[in-house]
Structures are given as structure tokens and as C-alpha cells.
Amino acid sequence: MLYPIRLAAAFGLMPFLLNPVHATTLDGQFATRGLGAVECQALPAVLDDPANNGTRDQFVAWITGYMSYASRASADTFDVMPIQDNYSVGALAELLCRDNPLLLVETVVFEIIKSFENGAVNGVSGVVNIGLDGSTVVLRAETMQRVQDRLVEAGLLPAADADGIFGPKTRVALETFQKSAEIQQTGLPDALTLFFIFKPS
DSSP, X not given: OOHHHHHHHHTTOHHHHHSOOOOOXXXXXXXXXXXXXXXXXXXXXXXXXXXXXXXXXXXXXXXXXXXXXHHHHSTTXXXXXXXXXXXXXXXXXXXXXXXXXXXXXXXXXXXXXXXHGGGOBOSOOOEEEEEETTEEEEEEHHHHHHXXXXXXXXXSSXXXXXXXXXXXXXXXXXXXXXXXXXXXXXXXOOHHHHHHHXXXX
16 A cells, blocks of 8 residues: 555655654653553553453553564564463553553553563565473564574574474473473463573673
């Protein structure tokens, strides 16, 4: 659909659409909108209030919209979100908010994005379903390779086993990583594990 592009060109907006804009003041302040402006300590009441029917869906939509923008604004990036289940990323944000009650939701989601950028997919990559003990995660094939590369770097997986395919050795390496990170040992590259495995050191 070229109409918006032509309209943007007609109004002289093309330089803004083609170049990332950093909308902050000199001291790093910027306006935060929607659920991102909520303090983490207030988030459970907002999400769990029966009068706010659909708020959790709006919360997840806000996060994935933010991540879509991060993919667009990041050079050589197709997708910053390594896991393809939007609700698991929402649950991750809720969990991190519980541990950081004085932060804004936007700040927590920004930290998730900073971590996920280290596992960002650079091009179109197929998705893989990984099932284990009744749980399933869906990620891009390139993400699985990046997870294995991180496990190799940590000395938890032999380099010869970093083939981009989830198998028993990857499961054991993930469980070992999860134990060292003091998170639930699922053996899966779930959202929380991906947050920690790609987190900048």
C-alpha cells in the first residue's frame, strides 16, 4: 500500500519516516503513554480488576506494539522478540514488574527489549515449536541457533551440538543455565530464560 508513503512524501515527512527519531529531552526524559505510564506496583490491580475487562489483552498489545517499533528502529533487525507467544512476554513483564515495583511498565519493557536485542533475528526465519513435558514454546529457527551459541559461550553446550535444533543436550544445557540463573528449570527456551540468556553482562 503506497498511499501512506505518497502522503508522507507530499507533506515532507519522508526524512522522519526513513531515519530513527530519538524523542527525548537532553536529560533523557520523554512522555510515556498508555499502560507503559503505569507504575509496576499498580499493575496487578489494573490487570486483575474485573471491571477492566480486556486490560490484559491491551497490556500485551501495548508490549508487542513497542517491540514492533523496536524491530523497525533497530538496524539490520527483522524481529527483536525471540519468542513468538505474545502472552508469555506479557507474563515476563508482569514478573519483572513484581520484582521492580517502583519502575514504570515502560522501563521494564525497555529492559526486556534491550535483552532481547542480543538475540534479535536479522532476516526472515521460520518458526519452530518446541514441546517438553506438556509445555510448548514457539521461536524463530535463528533464535534457537543464537540460544545454543550463548550456551556454547557459557561452556554449557559443546560447539558441535550447536546445530540450531533443540535436542537432549540443549535441554540439559538449558536446565543447567536456568539453575545457575535461579529460575524455574523447564529445560525450554521460554520467555524468562531468553531474557536471562540474552541479557547484557
